Amino acid sequence: MKKIVALVLATLLVLSMFSVAAMAEDKPLIVIITPSHSNPYFKTVADAASAKATELGYDFLVIQHDDDVTKQSEAFDTAIARKAAAIICDNAGADATIEPVQRAKAAGIPTFLVDREINSTGDAVAQMVSNNYQGASLVAEYFVEQMGEAGNYVELTGKESDTNAGVRSKGFHDVIDQYTDMKMIEQQTANWDQTEAYSKMESIIQAQGAENIKGVICGNDTMAMGVIEACLKAGMKDVVVCGFDGSNDVRDSILRGEIKATGLQPIAYIAEQAVVQADEYIKNGKTDKEEKQLMDCVLITKDNAAKLDNFALAD
Amino acid sequence: MKNNRAKILKWAGVAALVALIALTCRVTLIPDEAPTTVVNAEGQTVTVEKLSVAEQYCADNWDSKIVPTIKERAVDMVAFVKDVETDLTAAGLKYGNRANETSAWSFCVKGDVKVLDIENPEKPNKTLLVLDLAPYDSQPDCKLFYGRVFSSNIKNAIRDGVGFLHLDDFANQVEFADLTNAFNNKVKTDVIAKHEASDLKGKEFTYYGCISLTDATYDNLVVVPVELTVAGG
Numbered sequence: 001m002k003k004i005v006a007l008v009l010a011t012l013l014v015l016s017m018f019s020v021a022a023m024a025e026d027k028p029l030i031v032i033i034t035p036s037h038s039n040p041y042f043k044t045v046a047d048a049a050s051a052k053a054t055e056l057g058y059d060f061l062v063i064q065h066d067d068d069v070t071k072q073s074e075a076f077d078t079a080i081a082r083k084a085a086a087i088i089c090d091n092a093g094a095d096a097t098i099e100p101v102q103r104a105k106a107a108g109i110p111t112f113l114v115d116r117e118i119n120s121t122g123d124a125v126a127q128m129v130s131n132n133y134q135g136a137s138l139v140a141e142y143f144v145e146q147m148g149e150a151g152n153y154v155e156l157t158g159k160e161s162d163t164n165a166g167v168r169s170k171g172f173h174d175v176i177d178q179y180t181d182m183k184m185i186e187q188q189t190a191n192w193d194q195t196e197a198y199s200k201m202e203s204i205i206q207a208q209g210a211e212n213i214k215g216v217i218c219g220n221d222t223m224a225m226g227v228i229e230a231c232l233k234a235g236m237k238d239v240v241v242c243g244f245d246g247s248n249d250v251r252d253s254i255l256r257g258e259i260k261a262t263g264l265q266p267i268a269y270i271a272e273q274a275v276v277q278a279d280e281y282i283k284n285g286k287t288d289k290e291e292k293q294l295m296d297c298v299l300i301t302k303d304n305a306a307k308l309d310n311f312a313l314a315d
Numbered sequence: 316m317k318n319n320r321a322k323i324l325k326w327a328g329v330a331a332l333v334a335l336i337a338l339t340c341r342v343t344l345i346p347d348e349a350p351t352t353v354v355n356a357e358g359q360t361v362t363v364e365k366l367s368v369a370e371q372y373c374a375d376n377w378d379s380k381i382v383p384t385i386k387e388r389a390v391d392m393v394a395f396v397k398d399v400e401t402d403l404t405a406a407g408l409k410y411g412n413r414a415n416e417t418s419a420w421s422f423c424v425k426g427d428v429k430v431l432d433i434e435n436p437e438k439p440n441k442t443l444l445v446l447d448l449a450p451y452d453s454q455p456d457c458k459l460f461y462g463r464v465f466s467s468n469i470k471n472a473i474r475d476g477v478g479f480l481h482l483d484d485f486a487n488q489v490e491f492a493d494l495t496n497a498f499n500n501k502v503k504t505d506v507i508a509k510h511e512a513s514d515l516k517g518k519e520f521t522y523y524g525c526i527s528l529t530d531a532t533y534d535n536l537v538v539v540p541v542e543l544t545v546a547g548g
Contacts, residue, residue: 119487121483131488133488134467138467166489167488167489170492171492178440178464179464266417269417291483292483293415294418294482294491295417296418
């Protein structure tokens with residue numbers, strides 16, 4: 001009798017496993033891993049990717065790693081445990097992300113990286129990032145023009161562990177350094193952070209004197225927002241501040257005549273395309289795209305800022 | 316005699332020591348290397364410790380691969396202007412390159428031209444030659460970049476125009492971007508520096524070069540030259 005009960009139970013168990021698998025097969029899961037949504041930029045990544053996933057018939061799960069590599073590693077574990085069909089990831093570190101991506105690959109789960117590169121190829125199926133260098137060049141050209149090709153300026157850079165911080169800074173300097181009358185008097189990191197940018201800029205103004213700073217070029221928009229606040233407080237109405245990202249906050253600042261320009265990263269488009277390519281990979285086992293894909297940025301100034309919304313330009 | 320024997324013993328000892336050293340040490344011969352030089356953005360020749368990957372690539376491939384590819388792929392500018400003004404995407408699909416939908420189309424072009432005018436002669440960073448394409452009608456048809464600062468809309472024309480250079484073949488965006496800088500420095504030193512812009516006014520020449528376009532308005536028809544052969548010069 002006991003044996004029969006055991007057999008029935010075992011059969012039920014096996015059947016239930018099949019049905020779970022069958023359900024999972026009905027709607028495969030795409031796991032979307034991003035930095036904290038406190039920066040609206042990353043919320044856009046998650047929103048655009050999840051909307052496209054739903055449209056293409058997938059379930060999705062959004063996890064925030066808050067730029068913490070341990071949290072990111074746990075997020076990959078979750079994706080592996082849930083037998084995700086694909087992972088879309090805006091990663092927490094160019095080196096620290098290699099291992100989790102390899103772990104997912106070993107478990108048969110393809111990873112599509114968006115927004116930030118990692119320092120390896122052949123592990124992720126795609127690395128789709130903004131052409132940060134091209135975007136930074138665009139912003140720097142406008143910055144130089146607004147500065148009248150001469151004067152003292154300050155640069156605030158992003159988080160050092162993030163490749164984009166270095167790429168953007170190089171993009172800025174490859175343009176600006178060609179003008180011998182442009183003088184960088186301070187270069188500091190504010191780690192992408194608005195509050196840190198505000199306080200750093202405040203001390204720089206104290207140290208250098210408001211009248212000696214003609215412009216500030218920033219590695220992202222949140223830092224630009226901190227900088228413009230500090231500058232306006234110090235009465236620097238004509239200061240030339242430029243950012244990078246294309247956020248709605250900076251759009252509004254540009255329209256108010258405060259910040260002068262930003263480089264729009266087509267991040268909504270990138271996040272959607274990552275899901276499109278993931279879908280293609282899930283269905284065909286391959287995509288016809290190169291692993292590393294650079295998406296060009298667009299310069300946003302007072303001329304086109306009104307058309308910008310949630311990291312996309314209206315036609 | 317005694318003295319001689321002592322000498323022999325001494326030399327034998329030295330020989331044995333040398334042999335011992337030779338047997339136990341690995342000797343690496345270091346050839347005398349000529350210092351590597353590179354021409355910087357200001358046109359000065361400077362000695363560098365080591366060329367970057369991009370600079371090395373440019374040094375190795377400019378004459379043997381980059382320029383020959385451009386000459387081989389070059390579309391005649393008269394037909395080109397007509398094509399891109401009609402339908403840029405169709406022209407791009409026919410003989411251009413782009414990385415993806417967000418990038419500009421890049422092409423290899425050639426033209427027989429006469430210099431009608433110099434644009435921005437007082438701004439050496441942004442100087443352009445205004446060109447009349449043969450057969451000449453004294454109307455401006457396109458421009459040739461003849462400055463020092465390559466703006467974003469033209470800077471990748473060569474790298475993306477040749478069609479065989481891809482980001483995947485380089486370590487990252489920075490290295491790939493450096494390739495553009497290396498090519499453009501080469502244009503500055505090998506092409507643009509050869510003639511003063513002011514000396515070219517009214518001259519006729521044949522050029523080979525590359526162009527990047529997102530839309531084909533006259534102002535955007537700016538070619539980056541890789542070879543310029545001045546008639547009678």
